[in-house]
Amino acid sequence: MDSDDEALREFVTKRYPRLRRSAFLMGGDWSQADELARDTLARLITDSQRGVVADPDAYAFGELMAAFRRRPGRREHIFVAAPDCPGAQPRTVLILDALHRLAPRCRAVLVLRHVDGFAVDETADLLGMDDAQVERYEAAGLAAMETMLATSG
Amino acid sequence: MIELGRVLDDVFDGEPGADGAVDAVYRRADEMRRRKIRAVISAGLASAAVVVAVGYGVATLVIPRSAAGTPGADPAASGSAEPPDQVLAALRPVVGDDLMVLPRHPSRGAGWRQYLTVGTDGRSRGLIEVSVYDAPDDLCFPVLADAGACARPEHRDGVDFVRYAFDSDVDWQVNEVIARRRADGRTIVVLATGERGTGSAAAGRPPLTGAQATEVATAGTVAAAFDGGEQCNGPDPVCPVLRVRVPVPAPVDD
Known part of the structure; x- marks a missing residue:
């Protein structure tokens, strides 16, 4: 295994949990999140080996968010807790429910900015928006989350 | 303002384990690569088949019957009706x-x-x-x-x-x-x-x-x-449509 392959494997190992968490926040389902994270990283590996990936982080998170844009929307969100774990805590359900009442693009902005730690301009690039749109979505999303969590709290 | 990152951390309490996930990702990447190679090979074979079919069709249309006959047969020697062009x-x-x-x-x-x-x-x-x-x-x-x-x-x-x-x-x-x-x-x-x-x-x-x-x-x-009697003076629709027409009178019927 050469150094490029090692670096790529290290990237996949480190990013897999982060991608899966982001996918879970976007979709509310751990098994779906697992599937999407694996699929995204598998595509990243094949495209990296073809030499067409300039920025692996931008590629991975951009592809993940694009996958949610391609998926048909559901009217009702069902949050699935992992087996044998305390995932069904009422607080978890409340937070996810509040997050999923936001528009998908607004939710994507909050996840990329506050969970994955991307800057405003990076988030704008990943979602195909301009910086001002990202800032508007972020402010509106945070305010809405605060209101919803206070109300349900 | 709400600290969203900290709030969302609570959601991950029930996160399932990720054992073997990286190996699974690599297996999936191998599968994707094999699928892509198969698709490329299939597309190549399909293109080759189309080229062969088109080539056969074109050859059937453009090669005169005398040239497409029995290999080695001389149309003149075999008494073909087609005169040399x-x-x-x-x-x-x-x-x-x-x-x-x-x-x-x-x-x-x-x-x-x-x-x-x-x-x-x-x-x-x-x-x-x-x-x-x-x-x-x-x-x-x-x-x-x-x-x-x-x-x-x-x-x-x-x-x-x-x-x-x-x-x-x-x-x-x-x-x-x-x-x-x-x-x-x-x-x-x-x-x-x-x-x-x-x-x-x-x-x-x-x-x-x-x-x-x-x-x-x-x-x-x-x-x-061209035989002496051959000419395109008349309004024969099969004669070539010229870019510059020859201004000749139409033949007069006897």
């Missing part, structure tokens, strides 16, 4: 080795022949149509810019001729030569039309240059290749 025999040395000239089905009629040309790269280079007319002594060679004027012809070996070139539209480039023998008024028209709609001046260039078309049109062997 003297126009083709005159064309081939003029175009040289850069182009293959093949009769194009339907390849001949009373007063005309048509040929497909194929470059060394296997691409079609357009059509050559040769037709014959009976023209009077006072034939007025058309002038494109003036419908009422007659062009002053050039002369070669007892033949008056005028060349016409159309190359302003790269998608329809034509070289045409009208050549009239003074001795008997037999008038040969050579129409060389480049491949249409290529969008490229080079790819759509006519298969004969003006000089080559002139050489063919003024060759005695070409005029002699």
Whole structure:
């Protein structure tokens, strides 16, 4: 295994949990999140080996968010807790429910900015928006989350 | 303002384990790569099949029956009804080795022949149509810019001729030569039309240059290749549609 392959494997190992968490926040389902994270990283590996990936982080998170844009929307969100774990805590359900009442693009902005730690301009690039749109979505999303969590709290 | 990152951390309390996930990702990547290779190979095979099918179809259409008969059989020796094509025999040395000239089905009629040309790269280079007319002594060679004027012809070996070139539209480039023998008024028209709609001046260039078309049109062997009774003077829809029409009177029925 050469150094490029090692670096790529290290990237996949480190990013897999982060991608899966982001996918879970976007979709509310751990098994779906697992599937999407694996699929995204598998595509990243094949495209990296073809030499067409300039920025692996931008590629991975951009592809993940694009996958949610391609998926048909559901009217009702069902949050699935992992087996044998305390995932069904009422607080978890409340937070996810509040997050999923936001528009998908607004939710994507909050996840990329506050969970994955991307800057405003990076988030704008990943979602195909301009910086001002990202800032508007972020402010509106945070305010809405605060209101919803206070109300349900 | 809410600290969203900290709030969302609570959501991950029930996060399932990720054992073996990275190996699974790599297995999936291998599977994707194999699928892509299979798709590329399938597409290649499909393209090859299409090329073979198209090639077979084109060959069936353009190769005359005499050439496509029993391998090794000599049409002349076997008594084939198809006479040797003297126009083709005159064309081939003029175009040289850069182009293959093949009769194009339907390849001949009373007063005309048509040929497909194929470059060394296997691409079609357009059509050559040769037709014959009976023209009077006072034939007025058309002038494109003036419908009422007659062009002053050039002369070669007892033949008056005028060349016409159309190359302003790269998608329809034509070289045409009208050549009239003074001795008997037999008038040969050579129409060389480049491949249409290529969008490229080079790819759509006519298969004969003006000089080559002139050489063919003024060759005695070409005029002699047509029987005396053959001519396209009449409103025969099968005769070539010329870019510059020969202003000859229609034949009078006996």
